[in-house]
Amino acid sequence: MMFTNRMFNILVPVISVLLGLIAGAIIMASFGYNPLNGYQALWAGSFGDIYYFGETIRQVTPYIFTGLAVAFAFRSGLFNIGAEGQVIVGWLASVWVGAAFDAPMIIHLPLALLAAALAGAIWGFIPGLLKAKLGVHEVIITIMMNYIALHVSNALIRSVLSENQDSSDPIKESASLASNWLMEMTSYSRLHFGILIALFAAMIMWFLLEKTTAGFELRSVGFNQHASRYAGMNVGKNIILAMVISGAFAGLGGAMEGLGTFGYMPTHSAFTNLGFDGIAVALLGGNNAFGVVLAALLFGTLKIGALNMPTAADVPSELVEIVIALIIFFVASSYIIRWVLLRFKKEGK
Amino acid sequence: MLKTNRLLLLIALLFAAGIILSACGSSNEDGSGEESGGETSDSGENQDGGGDSDFKVGMVTDVGGVDDKSFNQSAWEGLKAFGEENGLEEGKGYDYAQSESDADFMPNLNSLVKADYDLVFGIGFKLTDALNKVAGQNPDTHFALVDAVAEEDNIANITFKEHQGSFLVGVAAAMKTESDKVGFVGGENSELIKKFESGFRAGVASVNPDIEVDVQYAESFGAPDKGKVIASNMYNSGVDVIYHSSGATGNGVFAQAKDIKKNDPSKNVWVIGVDRDQYEEGAIGDDNVTLTSMVKRVDIAVQEVAAQSMNGEFPGGEILEFGLEDEGVSVAKTNEEAMTDEMVEEIDNWKQKIIDGEVEVPSTEEDLEAYLDSL
Numbered sequence: 001m002m003f004t005n006r007m008f009n010i011l012v013p014v015i016s017v018l019l020g021l022i023a024g025a026i027i028m029a030s031f032g033y034n035p036l037n038g039y040q041a042l043w044a045g046s047f048g049d050i051y052y053f054g055e056t057i058r059q060v061t062p063y064i065f066t067g068l069a070v071a072f073a074f075r076s077g078l079f080n081i082g083a084e085g086q087v088i089v090g091w092l093a094s095v096w097v098g099a100a101f102d103a104p105m106i107i108h109l110p111l112a113l114l115a116a117a118l119a120g121a122i123w124g125f126i127p128g129l130l131k132a133k134l135g136v137h138e139v140i141i142t143i144m145m146n147y148i149a150l151h152v153s154n155a156l157i158r159s160v161l162s163e164n165q166d167s168s169d170p171i172k173e174s175a176s177l178a179s180n181w182l183m184e185m186t187s188y189s190r191l192h193f194g195i196l197i198a199l200f201a202a203m204i205m206w207f208l209l210e211k212t213t214a215g216f217e218l219r220s221v222g223f224n225q226h227a228s229r230y231a232g233m234n235v236g237k238n239i240i241l242a243m244v245i246s247g248a249f250a251g252l253g254g255a256m257e258g259l260g261t262f263g264y265m266p267t268h269s270a271f272t273n274l275g276f277d278g279i280a281v282a283l284l285g286g287n288n289a290f291g292v293v294l295a296a297l298l299f300g301t302l303k304i305g306a307l308n309m310p311t312a313a314d315v316p317s318e319l320v321e322i323v324i325a326l327i328i329f330f331v332a333s334s335y336i337i338r339w340v341l342l343r344f345k346k347e348g349k
Numbered sequence: 350m351l352k353t354n355r356l357l358l359l360i361a362l363l364f365a366a367g368i369i370l371s372a373c374g375s376s377n378e379d380g381s382g383e384e385s386g387g388e389t390s391d392s393g394e395n396q397d398g399g400g401d402s403d404f405k406v407g408m409v410t411d412v413g414g415v416d417d418k419s420f421n422q423s424a425w426e427g428l429k430a431f432g433e434e435n436g437l438e439e440g441k442g443y444d445y446a447q448s449e450s451d452a453d454f455m456p457n458l459n460s461l462v463k464a465d466y467d468l469v470f471g472i473g474f475k476l477t478d479a480l481n482k483v484a485g486q487n488p489d490t491h492f493a494l495v496d497a498v499a500e501e502d503n504i505a506n507i508t509f510k511e512h513q514g515s516f517l518v519g520v521a522a523a524m525k526t527e528s529d530k531v532g533f534v535g536g537e538n539s540e541l542i543k544k545f546e547s548g549f550r551a552g553v554a555s556v557n558p559d560i561e562v563d564v565q566y567a568e569s570f571g572a573p574d575k576g577k578v579i580a581s582n583m584y585n586s587g588v589d590v591i592y593h594s595s596g597a598t599g600n601g602v603f604a605q606a607k608d609i610k611k612n613d614p615s616k617n618v619w620v621i622g623v624d625r626d627q628y629e630e631g632a633i634g635d636d637n638v639t640l641t642s643m644v645k646r647v648d649i650a651v652q653e654v655a656a657q658s659m660n661g662e663f664p665g666g667e668i669l670e671f672g673l674e675d676e677g678v679s680v681a682k683t684n685e686e687a688m689t690d691e692m693v694e695e696i697d698n699w700k701q702k703i704i705d706g707e708v709e710v711p712s713t714e715e716d717l718e719a720y721l722d723s724l
Contacts, residue, residue, distance in 0.1 A: 051463065055456050154568065158538075166539050167478070188486045190455060257452075266451050266475075269412070269537060269569035273450065307456050310447065311464060314440055317447055 009286045011341065012334040016284070017298065019337075020327030027326075028319060037313040042320075045308020046301040052308070054182070054189025058261055060300030062087070064198040065253030066278025067285055067292035068205050069120075069246045073138075074287045075209060076242035077222035082127060082142025083250040084275025085149030086120035088268070090251025092153045093119035094258040095265040096161060098171030108174040113197070113255050120251015121244045123149060128243030132236035138243065146271065154267045167266040177260035192260030199293065201249060206289035208245075218242050250275060277303075280328045299324075404468075404659045406431065407461040408445045408651070409454060411473035412571050415445055417597040419624040420570075420647060424472045424495060427648030431655045454479035462487050468658045470495060470651060474541050480504060491663050493654045495647060496541055502666040505658075507650045509671045511541075512548030512712040513703050514643040514678035515592070517696050518621045519552020521641050521680065522590040523560055524692045527617055532563040532583040534602055536570040536595035540713075545594035545623070545643070547717040548710050555699070555708075558724050563588055567598045576601025584609055584618055590640060592621040599623060603630045606638040619687070626681040641688055642681040650677065674704050 025035035046056045066083045073080035080086075094116035101108060127141035161168035177192040185191075209215040220228045221238040229235050253274060258265055281299050285291030306320035330337070408428055415425040425445055432443035444466075446457035454476050461469045462483065469490060471480040474497035484492045484501035493505040522531045533549055535542040550562050563583055567575040576598040583591055584605065591606070593599035599622070606618045610633050620631055622642030631639025650671050657663055671677020680696055682688050702708045711717040 045460070049463070051459060052456075055459075059452075151568075166475070166537065188459075261452065264478075267537070267568075268451075270450075270571065272452075304456060307446065307453060308460055311440075311444055311460060317449070 008338060008341065009288070009291075012337050013284050013286060013291070013295070013331060015337050016330035016334060017327055019330045020323060023326045023330075024319075024323030027322060028315060031319065033313065033315045033319070038309055038315040038319075041309045041312035041315070042302070042305035044305075044312060046305030048308075049187075050185070051187040051189045052304060054186025054191035056300050056304045057195055058190050058192065058300075059304050060296045061192075061194040061198045061260065062253040062256045062274045063277060063281050063296035063299050064195075064202060064293055065249050065256060066275050067281030067296050068201060068289065069249035069253065069275075070278045070282035071285060071287040071289070071292050072205060072209070072249060073242055073246040074282060075222050076218045076238060077225065078128075078131070078239065078242055078246070079139050080124070080127075080142055080243065080246045080250075081139055081279065082123065082145045082247070082275070083253075083278045084271050084273070085142070085146035086123045086247045086250030087254040087257070087272060087275045088146075088149040088153050089119040089123045090116035090254025091258040091265050092156060092161075092168075092254070093251070094175075094255035095168050095171055098175030098259055099161065099169045099264075101175075102172060103174060105174040108172065109177070109259070112171070112175040112259055113252060116251045116255030116258070117248040118251070120247040120249070120254065122247070123251070124243040124245075124247020125240065128240040131243070132239040146275070150268060150271060153265070157265055157267050161265070168264045170264045171259060175259055176263060177256070178263060190261050192256075194256040194260040197252070198256070198296075201252065202289040202293050205249070209289070214241070250278070253278070280331070283328070284331045302327075404435070404437070404442070405464075405466045406437075406443050406468045406470070406655050406658070407464075407466040408470035408472055409457040409461065409476060410445060410447050411454075411475045412448055412450060413473075413596045414447050414571075417571075418600060418627065418630055419596045419622075420645070421472050421596075423625045423645070423647040424470065424651050427651035428470070428655065430648065431652045434652075435659070451475065455483065458483040458492075462490050467491060468493065468655060468663070470654075472647075473497075474539070491658050491665065493651075493658075495650070498668055504666065505654050505664045506666075506668045507647075507654060507671070508668060509645050509647075509650070509677050510673065510710075510712075511594075511643070511645060511678060512544045512551075512710045513673045514645065514680060515545045515548030515594070516552035516555075516703065516708075516710045517673075517680045517699055518592055518641055518643045519549040519554075520556055520696055520699050521688065521692055522549070522592060522619075522621060523553040523556035524689075524695060525619055525640055525687070526560060526590050528587045528589050529557070529559060530561045530563065530586070530588045532565070532580075532588040532591040534576060534579050534583075534591055534593040534595050534599065535564070535566040536598055537568055538566045542566070542594055543714060544712045545592075547712055547714060549592050549594075551711050551717055551720050552699070554721055554724055556695075558721070567595055569598055570596035572598045573601035573604065577605045580605035580620075589617045590619040590621065592623070592643070594623045594643075596624075599627075600630065603627070603638065607631070607633040610636055610638050622681070626683055628681065628683040631684075637684055637687070639684055639687075641684060644679045644681050646671065646677055646679070673700060 028035040028038050047053050069083045070080050094112045097112040097115040127138045130136040131138045157168050177194045182191045217233050217238050225235050281295045285295035302324050309315040309320050310317050410421040413421045415421050428443050437443050470493045472495050477497045477499050480494050481499050484504050495507045498506045553560050565579050580602040593602045606620045609618050619640040620638050621640050624645045626642045626644050628639045631637045711720040
């Protein structure tokens with residue numbers, strides 16, 4: 001009774017985070033750094049100051065989207081590694097619409113967001129279609145699609161969105177999510193209104209999956225394709241739908257960067273990692289909308305706070321990445337934690 | 350019933366998390382209080398430590414990092430030299446912040462500004478936008494941008510005449526090649542790297558217009574794997590000298606050249622390094638594949654601007670150009686075996702011609718074409 005499945009879903013991530021932090025502390029200590037100072041610097045660098053707080057929330061925003069994207073696909077039994085590419089095309093589309101058109105904000109901003117969602121959706125649709133119709137594994141296609149997105153967007157930025165520059169032209173005011181008010185309030189961090197959209201998106205995902213028939217079908221396909229087919233559901237359609245929605249979420253994550261954080265799109269020499277981190281966020285969040293928001297908060301905190309660790313506590317940023325990796329490791333090995341907990345429960349009885 | 354249980358559990362967990370976090374928070378507020386108090390004591394420590402100024406200077410790297418054996422490392426070496434000269438302590442008087450991606454530039458710059466650094470360097474043209482914004486918001490802090498020109502008045506712009514140095518290593522490459530095929534590996538295709546490419550191609554053509562130059566861009570300054578693949582293709586196609594201008598990506602070019610040399614020491618493969626004298630990177634057994642390096646004295650420039658700023662002569666808003674005449678760029682001659690006297694002589698000839706203005710080295714694609722036509 002005490003250890004219900006739900007309880008596990010909450011306990012396992014919490015324990016893995018704690019284990020990750022402890023293991024990180026041990027590593028820091030063994031390399032001669034003071035872990036207490038290190039974590040203090042991490043905290044000060046993420047919440048210690050209104051500026052850092054703003055930056056942390058800014059970083060959390062795209063993480064929520066990519067986390068939702070990966071989680072949504074997971075729930076339908078699909079592994080969307082392509083969130084990275086979907087972020088990039090979403091970013092590109094939002095900046096494109098944001099710079100190319102002139103319209104009042106009430107039209108322009110939603111249009112730019114829609115373009116991003118659509119671009120991401122298309123990028124998800126292709127692997128979805130291939131999976132549904134030809135049975136091609138979505139992991140392979142999405143990985144390939146990431147590279148296509150990266151290099152095509154770089155080429156487009158150079159040739160179409162700017163005149164052979166390293167970044168696109170800036171978007172118009174009317175498509176921008178950035179707000180002077182928020183920026184001034186957080187002593188010029190890049191905090192923008194995207195966080196509200198992200199929280200709203202999390203609610204939509206929850207509602208869609210838990211409260212609608214379509215969501216039930218998606219989850220059902222995720223649990224067991226054959227049973228779903230036997231029950232008369234169109235598995236192929238659901239696979240495509242799941243990838244499209246997942247891609248749309250990731251595309252919106254790109255729009256957060258394009259319309260909020262940057263206001264333009266630089267050419268990328270490597271992946272943004274937003275999509276890949278989204279996999280960890282989804283995993284840590286138990287593929288649940290509310291969990292994803294919390295996990296995104298944690299990852300944003302770690303990411304921004306980590307920047308402060310080398311300066312404030314002399315801990316090399318490489319070690320910070322090891323700590324983050326350890327947390328992911330412990331989440332991924334949740335089976336072990338689950339097993340230990342079960343043991344514990346049996347002995348307790 | 351189960352639902353309320355879940356809700357309760359959640360609330361309880363949230364509370365627990367809240368308590369833990371707030372505990373951290375309060376201890377940390379003490380911490381940050383100590384920190385802000387600590388800053389004064391830090392500067393006190395500095396004074397105890399023998400430094401007679403509380404000048405603080407920091408730098409933000411681009412994605413290469415301070416151990417890229419190239420550009421960022423050179424800047425960091427300059428900063429370290431400056432710090433040691435002036436009795437500053439690493440981490441307090443001078444420090445760096447490393448960027449993992451473009452999104453980190455702003456927080457890194459801001460955290461140095463917040464830690465009361467008097468002068469903050471942005472290393473690399475990719476930081477231009479971020480530096481403009483941060484400088485605009487912090488008019489009292491001095492900034493310096495390496496390799497590009499920003500707008501704000503409190504930014505000193507440090508640029509180099511890389512095309513001149515590249516021209517000279519082009520001369521060296523043209524004289525060294527036996528296959529009449531040389532290669533150029535660029536980081537990202539941009540105005541800046543075009544300067545390297547144009548100068549190099551002009552230098553090669555000045556010696557022998559028939560030499561073929563294979564130009565490829567890795568589209569990254571931090572991808573040694575790509576550098577290695579490109580170098581492998583180039584060497585396979587008969588290229589025997591590669592000039593790389595690609596930051597850490599170039600480490601892959603070195604790795605490939607060394608692999609070839611290791612398997613067959615008689616093979617004629619050379620790499621021309623960039624930014625720093627990359628002689629050490631080319632050592633393999635008794636051989637060395639580094640023909641020469643186009644040395645860009647980022648360290649000297651960084652030191653100079655830091656010193657000017659400390660002495661109250663900060664060149665804000667100015668564009669500083671370091672070229673051949675003031676040793677801002679130069680050609681490394683550390684590999685004496687590979688650089689024959691004849692080559693050194695020829696390079697010095699061209700160098701003099703450039704300094705005297707006899708030769709105008711092209712820095713863009715268009716100028717290059719005009720230059721090649723005039724040959």
